[in-house]
Amino acid sequence: MKRISGLIGKDISYSLSPAMHNKALEKLGIDAVYLLFDLERENLSDFLRVMIDVGALGFNVTIPYKEAVMELVDRIDPDSQGVGALNTIVLRDDKWFGYNTDIYGIKRSFENINYDLSGKVVGIFGTGGAAKAAIYLFLKEGARVWVMGRNSDKMKSLSRLYDIETIPWSEDLPYFDVLVNATPLGKNSTGMPPFPKNCNIEDKVFFDMVYVPVYTPFLMEAKKLGASVISGIDMLLYQGVKAFELIFKNKPPIKDMRDELFKLVASS
Template identity: 30%
Template sequence: MKVSGKTRVCALLGDPVEHSLSPCFQNAAFQHLSLDFIYLAFTVKAEDLRSAILGVRSLGFYGLNVTMPHKISVIQYLDELDENAEKIKSVNTILNRDGRLIGYTTDGIGALNALKYNGVNPGGKKIVILGAGGASRSVSFALAKEAEELVILNRTVARAEKLVSDVCHLIVRSEKIRWGGLTEENIRKELREADILINATPVGMSPNEDETPVNKKYLHPDLAVFDLVYHPLETRLLKEARMVGA
């Protein structure tokens, strides 16, 4: 890869980002397509997010990906949101168009397509989502239209309740979607008849590969398990799901 004064810069902002595979596959894509771009990853603490976005604007970065924990908080520093991001109130992609920063969200459609690509149709199913952050918001809005029953469990219960309220207001009838605390009892109760489990928390992410949000004893063969954590590629949750035949 040749870098010159004309090379356009794209970046990932988050905390942490050391585990991210994005620079590897994004730069490979740029090279394959003969695009004069480079993709970097920057650790940005919550208290530094505003100054980081100002820097992106000043330095003329072409675009950004945004990951945990900034997918919601970054919105206040943008000039515009596309229709989906405006509705969902979560952003994972930012384009710099002549100095105007425009936010988009692709997590939800990405998760929906990934499920279907792997032969898991969420239509008419009971889906349990762990977490209520930015990624969970996008995924919840995308799956609420498809699922027969959607349950969102989060450590901060008020955040799960707010997400359910937002989804109900814009997408589905209230009896179709529920919320609760991310407790062992709720996990046990909700997974018993669940068809799909989605982990939208950072639990299990490198360097904490030994952690899992769900005790293995609550997993079962009729459950499809989707972990939004992708480093390591096989988290402990996925490994234990395979062990029980899920």
């Protein structure tokens, strides 16, 4: 009988994670399956209890449960504590261990373009779990961070947690070296966050956590004007690589995972 793993979230039928992980499991000959588990918040605790009984391996966790699931696991690694959100849980000795592999996904995305974040100013759109992972990583790498969002309570919370500047949503952007979209704007080419006006962006980096399409309107506009761009598909891939290592205790075939993601995005 195949061991169970998968993705926990709400309204997640769009996710590309099963294809990416199942391709890696197939290539490595691991007798496990990666499934989608679309759950209501009140069912999370019971689900995790049942998964202990059936001997599941572990799960990725996505919107809207990256923060809520922290209350339900037995141990949390220091990075997840620092972020205040996690996206991977692993079952060991009938106990759940929590991790945040989004941090690794973001870090690898910037390493791929040989970009040193130390001393840079990073602007982030969004106040959710992915934004928190980005803030935590950028501060750890020695950057200065400002966040722009619409939810004043979440912005106050971020300001207290990380001691960063928070700015109400506006078309007027402060100075930045790196601009990050951590909102759903741009998904399926619908909308985009505020874009800088009347400034040279050739030496800037634009990073979009949205991965469908690979190049969102936000990235296309930046690319057209000469900026460096990072697609959210890189973050999706590398957070998945780290999660795979934690859940399945094997190094996955990264090229096969990447090829599967690009094939699916191209056909969507």
